[in-house]
Amino acid sequence: MEHVETIWITGATSGIGQALVERFVADGKRVAVTARSREKLEKLANGRNAVIPVQADVTDEEDVKRAYAEVRDALGVPDLVIANAGTHINMAASELDAKNCRKLMEVNLFGAITTLLAPLPDMLARGSGHLAGVGSLSxxxxxxxxxxxxATKAGLNNFLQSLRFDVETYGLSVTAINPGFVKTPLTDRNPYPMPMVISAERAAGYIADGLARRKMEIHFPPLFSWSCKLLRILPYPVYHALVRRITGSRNRRG
Ligand SMILES: NC(=O)c1ccc[n+]([C@@H]2O[C@H](COP(=O)([O-])OP(=O)(O)OC[C@H]3O[C@@H](n4cnc5c(N)ncnc54)[C@H](OP(=O)(O)O)[C@@H]3O)[C@@H](O)[C@H]2O)c1
Structure with a gap:
Protein backbone atom coordinates (compact mmCIF):
# COMPACT_ATOMS: atom_id res chain seq x y z
CA MET A 1 0.00 0.00 0.00
CA GLU A 2 1.30 3.48 -0.85
CA HIS A 3 2.44 5.53 2.18
CA VAL A 4 0.36 8.68 2.74
CA GLU A 5 2.57 11.41 4.21
CA THR A 6 1.47 12.58 7.66
CA ILE A 7 2.03 16.09 9.00
CA TRP A 8 1.41 17.95 12.27
CA ILE A 9 1.27 21.72 11.96
CA THR A 10 0.62 24.38 14.61
CA GLY A 11 -0.87 27.80 13.90
CA ALA A 12 -2.98 26.07 11.27
CA THR A 13 -6.21 28.09 11.37
CA SER A 14 -5.06 31.34 9.76
CA GLY A 15 -2.63 32.90 7.27
CA ILE A 16 0.40 30.84 6.25
CA GLY A 17 -0.60 27.77 8.30
CA GLN A 18 -4.09 27.59 6.82
CA ALA A 19 -2.78 27.98 3.26
CA LEU A 20 -0.25 25.21 3.92
CA VAL A 21 -2.97 22.86 5.20
CA GLU A 22 -4.97 23.36 1.99
CA ARG A 23 -1.85 22.74 -0.13
CA PHE A 24 -1.00 19.55 1.79
CA VAL A 25 -4.56 18.22 1.52
CA ALA A 26 -4.58 18.98 -2.23
CA ASP A 27 -1.33 16.99 -2.46
CA GLY A 28 -3.03 13.98 -0.83
CA LYS A 29 -1.43 14.22 2.65
CA ARG A 30 -3.05 13.77 6.07
CA VAL A 31 -2.66 16.73 8.40
CA ALA A 32 -3.18 17.14 12.15
CA VAL A 33 -3.94 20.82 12.76
CA THR A 34 -3.35 22.72 16.00
CA ALA A 35 -4.31 26.16 17.31
CA ARG A 36 -6.01 27.51 20.44
CA SER A 37 -9.49 28.07 19.01
CA ARG A 38 -11.43 24.78 18.83
CA GLU A 39 -14.15 26.47 16.78
CA LYS A 40 -11.70 27.60 14.07
CA LEU A 41 -10.10 24.14 14.01
CA GLU A 42 -13.49 22.46 13.44
CA LYS A 43 -14.28 24.98 10.70
CA LEU A 44 -10.94 24.27 9.01
CA ALA A 45 -11.40 20.47 9.21
CA ASN A 46 -14.99 20.79 7.95
CA GLY A 47 -15.54 17.05 8.42
CA ARG A 48 -12.65 16.13 6.09
CA ASN A 49 -10.94 12.82 6.81
CA ALA A 50 -7.54 14.26 5.86
CA VAL A 51 -7.69 17.07 8.44
CA ILE A 52 -7.56 16.13 12.15
CA PRO A 53 -8.25 18.98 14.61
CA VAL A 54 -6.09 18.84 17.77
CA GLN A 55 -6.57 21.88 19.99
CA ALA A 56 -3.61 23.16 22.06
CA ASP A 57 -1.84 26.26 23.30
CA VAL A 58 1.84 25.95 22.37
CA THR A 59 2.88 28.00 25.41
CA ASP A 60 1.66 25.20 27.71
CA GLU A 61 4.11 22.27 27.68
CA GLU A 62 1.66 19.72 29.14
CA ASP A 63 -0.98 20.77 26.62
CA VAL A 64 1.51 20.29 23.76
CA LYS A 65 2.50 16.83 25.05
CA ARG A 66 -1.18 15.85 25.32
CA ALA A 67 -1.81 17.21 21.80
CA TYR A 68 1.14 15.25 20.39
CA ALA A 69 -0.21 12.05 21.98
CA GLU A 70 -3.54 12.74 20.21
CA VAL A 71 -1.72 13.32 16.92
CA ARG A 72 0.18 10.02 17.32
CA ASP A 73 -3.06 8.15 18.08
CA ALA A 74 -4.63 9.55 14.93
CA LEU A 75 -1.71 9.43 12.48
CA GLY A 76 1.11 7.46 14.07
CA VAL A 77 4.44 9.28 14.53
CA PRO A 78 4.12 12.03 11.88
CA ASP A 79 6.57 12.23 8.98
CA LEU A 80 6.78 16.01 9.26
CA VAL A 81 6.16 18.48 12.11
CA ILE A 82 5.93 22.22 11.42
CA ALA A 83 6.14 24.65 14.35
CA ASN A 84 4.36 27.55 12.68
CA ALA A 85 2.28 29.15 15.48
CA GLY A 86 3.54 32.65 16.10
CA THR A 87 2.56 36.18 16.90
CA HIS A 88 3.94 39.69 16.60
CA ILE A 89 3.68 42.90 18.57
CA ASN A 90 5.22 46.01 17.00
CA MET A 91 6.95 47.84 19.84
CA ALA A 92 8.47 51.29 19.48
CA ALA A 93 10.98 52.48 22.11
CA SER A 94 8.35 53.92 24.45
CA GLU A 95 6.21 50.77 24.17
CA LEU A 96 8.92 48.20 24.90
CA ASP A 97 7.64 46.22 27.80
CA ALA A 98 9.19 43.11 29.37
CA LYS A 99 5.83 41.33 29.69
CA ASN A 100 5.10 41.63 25.97
CA CYS A 101 8.67 40.63 25.07
CA ARG A 102 8.28 37.51 27.27
CA LYS A 103 4.91 36.76 25.63
CA LEU A 104 6.51 36.78 22.18
CA MET A 105 9.32 34.53 23.45
CA GLU A 106 6.78 32.11 24.98
CA VAL A 107 4.85 31.70 21.72
CA ASN A 108 7.46 32.13 18.97
CA LEU A 109 10.52 30.58 20.60
CA PHE A 110 9.55 28.28 23.50
CA GLY A 111 6.24 27.32 21.84
CA ALA A 112 8.11 26.24 18.70
CA ILE A 113 10.78 24.39 20.68
CA THR A 114 8.16 22.59 22.80
CA THR A 115 6.29 21.53 19.64
CA LEU A 116 9.42 20.19 17.94
CA LEU A 117 10.68 18.35 21.02
CA ALA A 118 7.38 16.49 21.61
CA PRO A 119 7.81 14.04 18.67
CA LEU A 120 11.63 14.00 18.80
CA PRO A 121 12.10 10.83 20.95
CA ASP A 122 9.73 8.87 18.67
CA MET A 123 11.47 10.14 15.53
CA LEU A 124 14.92 9.30 16.94
CA ALA A 125 13.72 5.79 17.81
CA ARG A 126 12.21 5.33 14.34
CA GLY A 127 15.28 6.77 12.58
CA SER A 128 13.31 9.13 10.34
CA GLY A 129 11.34 12.36 10.47
CA HIS A 130 11.40 15.98 9.42
CA LEU A 131 11.24 18.92 11.84
CA ALA A 132 10.59 22.44 10.55
CA GLY A 133 10.18 25.80 12.27
CA VAL A 134 8.82 29.04 10.87
CA GLY A 135 11.25 31.88 11.54
CA SER A 136 11.39 35.11 9.56
CA LEU A 137 13.80 37.14 7.43
CA SER A 138 13.77 39.55 10.39
CA ALA A 151 15.09 38.02 18.82
CA THR A 152 12.49 35.20 18.99
CA LYS A 153 13.04 34.30 15.35
CA ALA A 154 16.86 34.57 15.54
CA GLY A 155 16.73 32.25 18.56
CA LEU A 156 14.56 29.76 16.68
CA ASN A 157 16.87 29.79 13.65
CA ASN A 158 19.90 29.10 15.83
CA PHE A 159 18.02 26.31 17.63
CA LEU A 160 17.13 24.68 14.29
CA GLN A 161 20.65 25.02 12.87
CA SER A 162 22.16 23.42 15.97
CA LEU A 163 19.49 20.71 16.16
CA ARG A 164 20.30 19.65 12.62
CA PHE A 165 23.87 18.68 13.64
CA ASP A 166 22.53 16.61 16.53
CA VAL A 167 19.74 14.70 14.76
CA GLU A 168 21.02 14.18 11.21
CA THR A 169 23.05 11.17 12.32
CA TYR A 170 19.73 9.56 13.32
CA GLY A 171 18.34 10.08 9.81
CA LEU A 172 16.24 13.16 10.69
CA SER A 173 15.96 16.37 8.62
CA VAL A 174 15.58 19.91 9.96
CA THR A 175 14.36 22.93 8.00
CA ALA A 176 14.29 26.62 8.91
CA ILE A 177 11.54 28.51 7.05
CA ASN A 178 12.20 32.23 6.77
CA PRO A 179 9.42 34.18 5.04
CA GLY A 180 9.49 37.82 4.01
CA PHE A 181 6.22 39.77 4.23
CA VAL A 182 3.10 37.64 3.74
CA LYS A 183 -0.41 39.13 3.76
CA THR A 184 -2.18 37.56 6.76
CA PRO A 185 -4.23 38.79 9.75
CA LEU A 186 -0.88 39.09 11.58
CA THR A 187 0.62 41.59 9.12
CA ASP A 188 -2.66 43.39 8.40
CA ARG A 189 -1.97 45.34 11.60
CA ASN A 190 1.54 46.50 10.57
CA PRO A 191 1.70 50.30 10.59
CA TYR A 192 4.32 50.50 7.80
CA PRO A 193 4.43 49.59 4.08
CA MET A 194 5.54 46.00 3.46
CA PRO A 195 7.96 45.62 0.54
CA MET A 196 7.39 42.68 -1.85
CA VAL A 197 4.47 41.35 0.20
CA ILE A 198 3.04 38.06 -1.15
CA SER A 199 -0.16 36.05 -0.56
CA ALA A 200 -0.36 33.22 1.97
CA GLU A 201 -1.02 30.80 -0.92
CA ARG A 202 2.24 31.80 -2.63
CA ALA A 203 4.09 31.46 0.65
CA ALA A 204 2.59 27.98 1.09
CA GLY A 205 3.83 27.07 -2.39
CA TYR A 206 7.43 28.07 -1.56
CA ILE A 207 7.25 26.19 1.75
CA ALA A 208 5.66 22.98 0.42
CA ASP A 209 8.16 22.79 -2.47
CA GLY A 210 11.14 23.43 -0.18
CA LEU A 211 9.97 20.89 2.39
CA ALA A 212 9.56 18.24 -0.32
CA ARG A 213 13.24 18.83 -1.17
CA ARG A 214 14.17 18.72 2.54
CA LYS A 215 16.01 22.03 2.18
CA MET A 216 18.04 23.29 5.16
CA GLU A 217 16.50 26.73 4.76
CA ILE A 218 13.46 27.92 2.82
CA HIS A 219 13.54 31.69 2.30
CA PHE A 220 11.28 33.82 0.11
CA PRO A 221 10.28 35.77 -1.91
CA PRO A 222 13.66 35.22 -3.59
CA LEU A 223 14.52 38.81 -4.62
CA PHE A 224 13.69 40.10 -1.14
CA SER A 225 15.31 37.25 0.79
CA TRP A 226 18.54 37.33 -1.24
CA SER A 227 18.69 41.13 -0.69
CA CYS A 228 18.36 40.48 3.07
CA LYS A 229 21.17 37.93 2.85
CA LEU A 230 23.37 40.52 1.13
CA LEU A 231 22.52 43.13 3.78
CA ARG A 232 23.52 40.58 6.40
CA ILE A 233 27.15 40.51 5.26
CA LEU A 234 27.60 44.30 5.19
CA PRO A 235 29.82 45.80 7.93
CA TYR A 236 27.61 46.77 10.87
CA PRO A 237 27.87 50.62 10.52
CA VAL A 238 27.01 50.42 6.79
CA TYR A 239 24.08 48.09 7.50
CA HIS A 240 22.79 50.36 10.25
CA ALA A 241 22.98 53.53 8.13
CA LEU A 242 21.34 51.82 5.16
CA VAL A 243 18.42 50.33 7.11
CA ARG A 244 17.89 53.65 8.90
CA ARG A 245 17.60 55.36 5.53
CA ILE A 246 15.39 52.69 3.88
CA THR A 247 12.93 52.45 6.79
CA GLY A 248 12.98 56.10 7.86
CA SER A 249 13.64 54.99 11.45
CA ARG A 250 15.95 58.00 12.01
CA ASN A 251 12.87 60.26 12.13
CA ARG A 252 10.64 57.98 14.19
CA ARG A 253 9.91 58.26 17.89
CA GLY A 254 7.38 55.90 19.39
N1 LIG B 1 2.86 36.98 7.84
C1 LIG B 1 4.14 37.29 7.67
O1 LIG B 1 4.50 38.25 6.95
C2 LIG B 1 5.20 36.48 8.35
C3 LIG B 1 6.53 36.74 8.02
C4 LIG B 1 7.53 36.00 8.62
C5 LIG B 1 7.21 35.02 9.52
N2 LIG B 1 5.91 34.79 9.85
C6 LIG B 1 5.62 33.74 10.81
O2 LIG B 1 4.74 32.80 10.21
C7 LIG B 1 3.94 32.18 11.22
C8 LIG B 1 2.46 32.28 10.84
O3 LIG B 1 2.15 33.67 10.75
P1 LIG B 1 0.79 34.21 10.08
O4 LIG B 1 1.14 35.51 9.50
O5 LIG B 1 0.17 33.15 9.25
O6 LIG B 1 -0.07 34.46 11.42
P2 LIG B 1 -1.66 34.45 11.75
O7 LIG B 1 -2.45 34.58 10.49
O8 LIG B 1 -1.85 35.42 12.85
O9 LIG B 1 -1.88 32.95 12.32
C9 LIG B 1 -1.33 32.58 13.55
C10 LIG B 1 -1.81 31.16 13.88
O10 LIG B 1 -1.16 30.75 15.09
C11 LIG B 1 -2.15 30.32 16.04
N3 LIG B 1 -1.62 30.61 17.39
C12 LIG B 1 -1.26 31.82 17.89
N4 LIG B 1 -0.85 31.70 19.17
C13 LIG B 1 -0.93 30.37 19.46
C14 LIG B 1 -0.66 29.60 20.63
N5 LIG B 1 -0.22 30.18 21.76
N6 LIG B 1 -0.85 28.27 20.58
C15 LIG B 1 -1.31 27.66 19.45
N7 LIG B 1 -1.59 28.34 18.32
C16 LIG B 1 -1.41 29.67 18.33
C17 LIG B 1 -3.42 31.10 15.66
O11 LIG B 1 -4.62 30.46 16.08
P3 LIG B 1 -5.29 30.73 17.54
O12 LIG B 1 -5.31 32.23 17.74
O13 LIG B 1 -6.65 30.10 17.49
O14 LIG B 1 -4.41 30.04 18.53
C18 LIG B 1 -3.31 31.04 14.14
O15 LIG B 1 -3.75 29.78 13.67
C19 LIG B 1 4.29 32.89 12.54
O16 LIG B 1 5.28 32.14 13.23
C20 LIG B 1 4.89 34.20 12.06
O17 LIG B 1 5.76 34.77 13.02
C21 LIG B 1 4.89 35.49 9.28
Missing part, protein backbone atom coordinates in the same frame (compact mmCIF):
# COMPACT_ATOMS: atom_id res chain seq x y z
CA UNK A 139 15.90 36.96 12.20
CA UNK A 140 18.92 37.78 10.04
CA UNK A 141 19.81 41.12 11.64
CA UNK A 142 18.31 43.81 13.85
CA UNK A 143 15.43 45.87 12.42
CA UNK A 144 13.40 48.86 13.65
CA UNK A 145 10.31 48.00 15.78
CA UNK A 146 11.37 44.33 15.85
CA UNK A 147 13.64 44.06 18.91
CA UNK A 148 11.53 41.37 20.57
CA UNK A 149 10.09 39.65 17.48
CA UNK A 150 13.47 39.49 15.71
Missing amino acids: SYRGLPLAAAYG
Whole structure:
Protein backbone atom coordinates (compact mmCIF):
# COMPACT_ATOMS: atom_id res chain seq x y z
CA MET A 1 0.00 0.00 0.00
CA GLU A 2 1.30 3.48 -0.85
CA HIS A 3 2.44 5.53 2.18
CA VAL A 4 0.36 8.68 2.74
CA GLU A 5 2.57 11.41 4.21
CA THR A 6 1.47 12.58 7.66
CA ILE A 7 2.03 16.09 9.00
CA TRP A 8 1.41 17.95 12.27
CA ILE A 9 1.27 21.72 11.96
CA THR A 10 0.62 24.38 14.61
CA GLY A 11 -0.87 27.80 13.90
CA ALA A 12 -2.98 26.07 11.27
CA THR A 13 -6.21 28.09 11.37
CA SER A 14 -5.06 31.34 9.76
CA GLY A 15 -2.63 32.90 7.27
CA ILE A 16 0.40 30.84 6.25
CA GLY A 17 -0.60 27.77 8.30
CA GLN A 18 -4.09 27.59 6.82
CA ALA A 19 -2.78 27.98 3.26
CA LEU A 20 -0.25 25.21 3.92
CA VAL A 21 -2.97 22.86 5.20
CA GLU A 22 -4.97 23.36 1.99
CA ARG A 23 -1.85 22.74 -0.13
CA PHE A 24 -1.00 19.55 1.79
CA VAL A 25 -4.56 18.22 1.52
CA ALA A 26 -4.58 18.98 -2.23
CA ASP A 27 -1.33 16.99 -2.46
CA GLY A 28 -3.03 13.98 -0.83
CA LYS A 29 -1.43 14.22 2.65
CA ARG A 30 -3.05 13.77 6.07
CA VAL A 31 -2.66 16.73 8.40
CA ALA A 32 -3.18 17.14 12.15
CA VAL A 33 -3.94 20.82 12.76
CA THR A 34 -3.35 22.72 16.00
CA ALA A 35 -4.31 26.16 17.31
CA ARG A 36 -6.01 27.51 20.44
CA SER A 37 -9.49 28.07 19.01
CA ARG A 38 -11.43 24.78 18.83
CA GLU A 39 -14.15 26.47 16.78
CA LYS A 40 -11.70 27.60 14.07
CA LEU A 41 -10.10 24.14 14.01
CA GLU A 42 -13.49 22.46 13.44
CA LYS A 43 -14.28 24.98 10.70
CA LEU A 44 -10.94 24.27 9.01
CA ALA A 45 -11.40 20.47 9.21
CA ASN A 46 -14.99 20.79 7.95
CA GLY A 47 -15.54 17.05 8.42
CA ARG A 48 -12.65 16.13 6.09
CA ASN A 49 -10.94 12.82 6.81
CA ALA A 50 -7.54 14.26 5.86
CA VAL A 51 -7.69 17.07 8.44
CA ILE A 52 -7.56 16.13 12.15
CA PRO A 53 -8.25 18.98 14.61
CA VAL A 54 -6.09 18.84 17.77
CA GLN A 55 -6.57 21.88 19.99
CA ALA A 56 -3.61 23.16 22.06
CA ASP A 57 -1.84 26.26 23.30
CA VAL A 58 1.84 25.95 22.37
CA THR A 59 2.88 28.00 25.41
CA ASP A 60 1.66 25.20 27.71
CA GLU A 61 4.11 22.27 27.68
CA GLU A 62 1.66 19.72 29.14
CA ASP A 63 -0.98 20.77 26.62
CA VAL A 64 1.51 20.29 23.76
CA LYS A 65 2.50 16.83 25.05
CA ARG A 66 -1.18 15.85 25.32
CA ALA A 67 -1.81 17.21 21.80
CA TYR A 68 1.14 15.25 20.39
CA ALA A 69 -0.21 12.05 21.98
CA GLU A 70 -3.54 12.74 20.21
CA VAL A 71 -1.72 13.32 16.92
CA ARG A 72 0.18 10.02 17.32
CA ASP A 73 -3.06 8.15 18.08
CA ALA A 74 -4.63 9.55 14.93
CA LEU A 75 -1.71 9.43 12.48
CA GLY A 76 1.11 7.46 14.07
CA VAL A 77 4.44 9.28 14.53
CA PRO A 78 4.12 12.03 11.88
CA ASP A 79 6.57 12.23 8.98
CA LEU A 80 6.78 16.01 9.26
CA VAL A 81 6.16 18.48 12.11
CA ILE A 82 5.93 22.22 11.42
CA ALA A 83 6.14 24.65 14.35
CA ASN A 84 4.36 27.55 12.68
CA ALA A 85 2.28 29.15 15.48
CA GLY A 86 3.54 32.65 16.10
CA THR A 87 2.56 36.18 16.90
CA HIS A 88 3.94 39.69 16.60
CA ILE A 89 3.68 42.90 18.57
CA ASN A 90 5.22 46.01 17.00
CA MET A 91 6.95 47.84 19.84
CA ALA A 92 8.47 51.29 19.48
CA ALA A 93 10.98 52.48 22.11
CA SER A 94 8.35 53.92 24.45
CA GLU A 95 6.21 50.77 24.17
CA LEU A 96 8.92 48.20 24.90
CA ASP A 97 7.64 46.22 27.80
CA ALA A 98 9.19 43.11 29.37
CA LYS A 99 5.83 41.33 29.69
CA ASN A 100 5.10 41.63 25.97
CA CYS A 101 8.67 40.63 25.07
CA ARG A 102 8.28 37.51 27.27
CA LYS A 103 4.91 36.76 25.63
CA LEU A 104 6.51 36.78 22.18
CA MET A 105 9.32 34.53 23.45
CA GLU A 106 6.78 32.11 24.98
CA VAL A 107 4.85 31.70 21.72
CA ASN A 108 7.46 32.13 18.97
CA LEU A 109 10.52 30.58 20.60
CA PHE A 110 9.55 28.28 23.50
CA GLY A 111 6.24 27.32 21.84
CA ALA A 112 8.11 26.24 18.70
CA ILE A 113 10.78 24.39 20.68
CA THR A 114 8.16 22.59 22.80
CA THR A 115 6.29 21.53 19.64
CA LEU A 116 9.42 20.19 17.94
CA LEU A 117 10.68 18.35 21.02
CA ALA A 118 7.38 16.49 21.61
CA PRO A 119 7.81 14.04 18.67
CA LEU A 120 11.63 14.00 18.80
CA PRO A 121 12.10 10.83 20.95
CA ASP A 122 9.73 8.87 18.67
CA MET A 123 11.47 10.14 15.53
CA LEU A 124 14.92 9.30 16.94
CA ALA A 125 13.72 5.79 17.81
CA ARG A 126 12.21 5.33 14.34
CA GLY A 127 15.28 6.77 12.58
CA SER A 128 13.31 9.13 10.34
CA GLY A 129 11.34 12.36 10.47
CA HIS A 130 11.40 15.98 9.42
CA LEU A 131 11.24 18.92 11.84
CA ALA A 132 10.59 22.44 10.55
CA GLY A 133 10.18 25.80 12.27
CA VAL A 134 8.82 29.04 10.87
CA GLY A 135 11.25 31.88 11.54
CA SER A 136 11.39 35.11 9.56
CA LEU A 137 13.80 37.14 7.43
CA SER A 138 13.77 39.55 10.39
CA SER A 139 15.90 36.96 12.20
CA TYR A 140 18.92 37.78 10.04
CA ARG A 141 19.81 41.12 11.64
CA GLY A 142 18.31 43.81 13.85
CA LEU A 143 15.43 45.87 12.42
CA PRO A 144 13.40 48.86 13.65
CA LEU A 145 10.31 48.00 15.78
CA ALA A 146 11.37 44.33 15.85
CA ALA A 147 13.64 44.06 18.91
CA ALA A 148 11.53 41.37 20.57
CA TYR A 149 10.09 39.65 17.48
CA GLY A 150 13.47 39.49 15.71
CA ALA A 151 15.09 38.02 18.82
CA THR A 152 12.49 35.20 18.99
CA LYS A 153 13.04 34.30 15.35
CA ALA A 154 16.86 34.57 15.54
CA GLY A 155 16.73 32.25 18.56
CA LEU A 156 14.56 29.76 16.68
CA ASN A 157 16.87 29.79 13.65
CA ASN A 158 19.90 29.10 15.83
CA PHE A 159 18.02 26.31 17.63
CA LEU A 160 17.13 24.68 14.29
CA GLN A 161 20.65 25.02 12.87
CA SER A 162 22.16 23.42 15.97
CA LEU A 163 19.49 20.71 16.16
CA ARG A 164 20.30 19.65 12.62
CA PHE A 165 23.87 18.68 13.64
CA ASP A 166 22.53 16.61 16.53
CA VAL A 167 19.74 14.70 14.76
CA GLU A 168 21.02 14.18 11.21
CA THR A 169 23.05 11.17 12.32
CA TYR A 170 19.73 9.56 13.32
CA GLY A 171 18.34 10.08 9.81
CA LEU A 172 16.24 13.16 10.69
CA SER A 173 15.96 16.37 8.62
CA VAL A 174 15.58 19.91 9.96
CA THR A 175 14.36 22.93 8.00
CA ALA A 176 14.29 26.62 8.91
CA ILE A 177 11.54 28.51 7.05
CA ASN A 178 12.20 32.23 6.77
CA PRO A 179 9.42 34.18 5.04
CA GLY A 180 9.49 37.82 4.01
CA PHE A 181 6.22 39.77 4.23
CA VAL A 182 3.10 37.64 3.74
CA LYS A 183 -0.41 39.13 3.76
CA THR A 184 -2.18 37.56 6.76
CA PRO A 185 -4.23 38.79 9.75
CA LEU A 186 -0.88 39.09 11.58
CA THR A 187 0.62 41.59 9.12
CA ASP A 188 -2.66 43.39 8.40
CA ARG A 189 -1.97 45.34 11.60
CA ASN A 190 1.54 46.50 10.57
CA PRO A 191 1.70 50.30 10.59
CA TYR A 192 4.32 50.50 7.80
CA PRO A 193 4.43 49.59 4.08
CA MET A 194 5.54 46.00 3.46
CA PRO A 195 7.96 45.62 0.54
CA MET A 196 7.39 42.68 -1.85
CA VAL A 197 4.47 41.35 0.20
CA ILE A 198 3.04 38.06 -1.15
CA SER A 199 -0.16 36.05 -0.56
CA ALA A 200 -0.36 33.22 1.97
CA GLU A 201 -1.02 30.80 -0.92
CA ARG A 202 2.24 31.80 -2.63
CA ALA A 203 4.09 31.46 0.65
CA ALA A 204 2.59 27.98 1.09
CA GLY A 205 3.83 27.07 -2.39
CA TYR A 206 7.43 28.07 -1.56
CA ILE A 207 7.25 26.19 1.75
CA ALA A 208 5.66 22.98 0.42
CA ASP A 209 8.16 22.79 -2.47
CA GLY A 210 11.14 23.43 -0.18
CA LEU A 211 9.97 20.89 2.39
CA ALA A 212 9.56 18.24 -0.32
CA ARG A 213 13.24 18.83 -1.17
CA ARG A 214 14.17 18.72 2.54
CA LYS A 215 16.01 22.03 2.18
CA MET A 216 18.04 23.29 5.16
CA GLU A 217 16.50 26.73 4.76
CA ILE A 218 13.46 27.92 2.82
CA HIS A 219 13.54 31.69 2.30
CA PHE A 220 11.28 33.82 0.11
CA PRO A 221 10.28 35.77 -1.91
CA PRO A 222 13.66 35.22 -3.59
CA LEU A 223 14.52 38.81 -4.62
CA PHE A 224 13.69 40.10 -1.14
CA SER A 225 15.31 37.25 0.79
CA TRP A 226 18.54 37.33 -1.24
CA SER A 227 18.69 41.13 -0.69
CA CYS A 228 18.36 40.48 3.07
CA LYS A 229 21.17 37.93 2.85
CA LEU A 230 23.37 40.52 1.13
CA LEU A 231 22.52 43.13 3.78
CA ARG A 232 23.52 40.58 6.40
CA ILE A 233 27.15 40.51 5.26
CA LEU A 234 27.60 44.30 5.19
CA PRO A 235 29.82 45.80 7.93
CA TYR A 236 27.61 46.77 10.87
CA PRO A 237 27.87 50.62 10.52
CA VAL A 238 27.01 50.42 6.79
CA TYR A 239 24.08 48.09 7.50
CA HIS A 240 22.79 50.36 10.25
CA ALA A 241 22.98 53.53 8.13
CA LEU A 242 21.34 51.82 5.16
CA VAL A 243 18.42 50.33 7.11
CA ARG A 244 17.89 53.65 8.90
CA ARG A 245 17.60 55.36 5.53
CA ILE A 246 15.39 52.69 3.88
CA THR A 247 12.93 52.45 6.79
CA GLY A 248 12.98 56.10 7.86
CA SER A 249 13.64 54.99 11.45
CA ARG A 250 15.95 58.00 12.01
CA ASN A 251 12.87 60.26 12.13
CA ARG A 252 10.64 57.98 14.19
CA ARG A 253 9.91 58.26 17.89
CA GLY A 254 7.38 55.90 19.39
N1 LIG B 1 2.86 36.98 7.84
C1 LIG B 1 4.14 37.29 7.67
O1 LIG B 1 4.50 38.25 6.95
C2 LIG B 1 5.20 36.48 8.35
C3 LIG B 1 6.53 36.74 8.02
C4 LIG B 1 7.53 36.00 8.62
C5 LIG B 1 7.21 35.02 9.52
N2 LIG B 1 5.91 34.79 9.85
C6 LIG B 1 5.62 33.74 10.81
O2 LIG B 1 4.74 32.80 10.21
C7 LIG B 1 3.94 32.18 11.22
C8 LIG B 1 2.46 32.28 10.84
O3 LIG B 1 2.15 33.67 10.75
P1 LIG B 1 0.79 34.21 10.08
O4 LIG B 1 1.14 35.51 9.50
O5 LIG B 1 0.17 33.15 9.25
O6 LIG B 1 -0.07 34.46 11.42
P2 LIG B 1 -1.66 34.45 11.75
O7 LIG B 1 -2.45 34.58 10.49
O8 LIG B 1 -1.85 35.42 12.85
O9 LIG B 1 -1.88 32.95 12.32
C9 LIG B 1 -1.33 32.58 13.55
C10 LIG B 1 -1.81 31.16 13.88
O10 LIG B 1 -1.16 30.75 15.09
C11 LIG B 1 -2.15 30.32 16.04
N3 LIG B 1 -1.62 30.61 17.39
C12 LIG B 1 -1.26 31.82 17.89
N4 LIG B 1 -0.85 31.70 19.17
C13 LIG B 1 -0.93 30.37 19.46
C14 LIG B 1 -0.66 29.60 20.63
N5 LIG B 1 -0.22 30.18 21.76
N6 LIG B 1 -0.85 28.27 20.58
C15 LIG B 1 -1.31 27.66 19.45
N7 LIG B 1 -1.59 28.34 18.32
C16 LIG B 1 -1.41 29.67 18.33
C17 LIG B 1 -3.42 31.10 15.66
O11 LIG B 1 -4.62 30.46 16.08
P3 LIG B 1 -5.29 30.73 17.54
O12 LIG B 1 -5.31 32.23 17.74
O13 LIG B 1 -6.65 30.10 17.49
O14 LIG B 1 -4.41 30.04 18.53
C18 LIG B 1 -3.31 31.04 14.14
O15 LIG B 1 -3.75 29.78 13.67
C19 LIG B 1 4.29 32.89 12.54
O16 LIG B 1 5.28 32.14 13.23
C20 LIG B 1 4.89 34.20 12.06
O17 LIG B 1 5.76 34.77 13.02
C21 LIG B 1 4.89 35.49 9.28
